[in-house]
Amino acid sequence: MSKKVGFLLVNKDYTLDGVRSALGLAVENMYAYAYVMNNELTDVSDYHKENIDWIRDMEGEVYSTVDANVDNLGLVKISLEEIGKQLRDLDFVIPYGILRSDKS
Amino acid sequence: MKLLNVYRSEPNDDTKKLVEIVSEGRDAEAFNLNVESPDYDALVDKVLAADQTICWW
């Protein structure tokens, strides 16, 4: 059975690469979910937008707690509590990179 | 479900909330890596015994 994997992306310096890494698992036939928390994505290239689209094409999703990411990039809005509930159903939870210095 | 929560740094409020939700009703244990000399031997024992390990930031 395909594994379900969630990437928790809290640091802008790591988020777009975390999305790329999630796509890397999606193409390995896993369900990959990315959760962009507390960071607004700017300078998002067409390459990165394609990565988001590909994750969706492979039955994954990219969520965000940040309204600007929902409005600008079409990410699916989610709350912290909803993220927690979804994580309970995943086989692997990956807190990616490091916390932002102002959040740690 | 035996869950191991490992902390690489001091958890912030969001991390604490997520840990609370994912741990609810489960046999959850915590391990703090954010110390001068972590007991890696003890950590590996816990990882090998757990059904799932989440290594928080």
Added chain:
Amino acid sequence: MAKSLGIFVTSPQNMRHVMGITKAAKAKGSKVKVFFTWYGVHLTKCKDFPDLCELADEVSICADSYKKCGYDPAGDIPKGLEAKDMATQGQHGAIIEEYECYLTL
């Protein structure tokens, strides 16, 4: 035989943990595979990195991340690795599929 352990390294801050956990797991008889990606690839420049490559059963890094971090994946292969270890995210997939225990550092 102890369970196998895969370690996915995404942070540039955790070399001591990668080494400490790998040493402890090998001492218990576990097979250990480590994959470095994004800023985690900076750890290939730590003095301990070749020792980690000796100690672990498999070590590989994301060549794309290595390049984005300013290194040359063809001309500057980290000591301890071979060209085949300059890999893709597929190595992370292999950890998830083939290893019994999993850690993110």
